[in-house]
Amino acid sequence: MYRIIDISEEVNKALKEGKPIVALESTIISHGMPYPENIETAKAVETIVRENGATPATIAIINGRIKIGLNEKELEFLSTAKDILKASRRDLPVILAKRLNAATTVSATMICANFVGIKIFVTGGIGGVHRGVEETLDISADLQELAKTDVAVVSSGAKSILDLPRTLEYLETLGVPVIGFKTEEFPAFYSRGSGLKVNYMVEDEVEAARVVKIKWDLGLKGGVLITNPIPEAHTLENNYIEKIIEKAIFEADKRGIRGKNLTPFLLERIKNLTEGKSLKANIELVKNNARVGASIAVQLNHLYQGE
Numbered sequence: 001m002y003r004i005i006d007i008s009e010e011v012n013k014a015l016k017e018g019k020p021i022v023a024l025e026s027t028i029i030s031h032g033m034p035y036p037e038n039i040e041t042a043k044a045v046e047t048i049v050r051e052n053g054a055t056p057a058t059i060a061i062i063n064g065r066i067k068i069g070l071n072e073k074e075l076e077f078l079s080t081a082k083d084i085l086k087a088s089r090r091d092l093p094v095i096l097a098k099r100l101n102a103a104t105t106v107s108a109t110m111i112c113a114n115f116v117g118i119k120i121f122v123t124g125g126i127g128g129v130h131r132g133v134e135e136t137l138d139i140s141a142d143l144q145e146l147a148k149t150d151v152a153v154v155s156s157g158a159k160s161i162l163d164l165p166r167t168l169e170y171l172e173t174l175g176v177p178v179i180g181f182k183t184e185e186f187p188a189f190y191s192r193g194s195g196l197k198v199n200y201m202v203e204d205e206v207e208a209a210r211v212v213k214i215k216w217d218l219g220l221k222g223g224v225l226i227t228n229p230i231p232e233a234h235t236l237e238n239n240y241i242e243k244i245i246e247k248a249i250f251e252a253d254k255r256g257i258r259g260k261n262l263t264p265f266l267l268e269r270i271k272n273l274t275e276g277k278s279l280k281a282n283i284e285l286v287k288n289n290a291r292v293g294a295s296i297a298v299q300l301n302h303l304y305q306g307e
């Protein structure tokens, strides 16, 4: 299997030396943000991970090879090229066989991180149960992945483009712990709260790392969703963003946008309707998640090495 995986020098060194590593996804780069904010954010996030004691491993597929850790040229390519596919679990084998280029979603990034033993993964928001699921059955593969792949994901919850109550119900059914990092409430991406409770709150990085390790010590398969709210200064007012999200969903419906194109379409529309305010919020929350995720990776490493 290693014949289709390329590990960067920096990540390889960290793996060999048993240093903490944080996986980062690439769909947020290719399909979640416009250029040049996408590449600027990708680089800033990597820097923050390093500053907080861990090694960043941004993951993507280039020419049918799984890349764990990207160089400057590869990041530039993913930020600017127009024909980058969006790879979830089901897409991986086909994209590799056809030697195509793809950004990896939360589900595919978890799978690739797990191949090489990376345990912590930082992103902005995960996919979930879409509004109108009764008709479309649109439930992101990210949720099933959290049920089966042993990687902990740090995110700012999920956007209310999704049906958040149903997303939490689904995660409960799948047995995925949903942890609030210093919060009792499930964060709604642009706002710190959603009015919905998380499963449990953790006080700090150490407690978060303990939850993750104990889950795997028990042999319980799958991830942990650690939710970290957007910093107060960058939140968007709830009613304001809610109206915009409803408008974006209405437009998507009218234009018949479905399946894997739906999330990128909504993100782009929300960015335009908020005149870039949503993008700014998105950038800030990802950076904040990188800080927290790197610290959790450091603590998890301590726990494993203390044995």
Ligand code: PSU
Pocket: 025, 027, 028, 031, 032, 104, 105, 106, 107, 124, 125, 126, 127, 128, 139, 140, 141, 142, 159, 259, 260, 261, 262, 263, 267
């Ligand atoms: N939510 C965001 N930004 C994103 C995504 C979700 O706020 O960039 C991306 C992630 O890569 C996530 C994917 O895994 O969208 C989910 O897509 P879908 O809804 O098609 O499963």
Ligand code: MN
Pocket: 138, 139, 140, 141, 259, 260
């Ligand atoms: Mn979907």
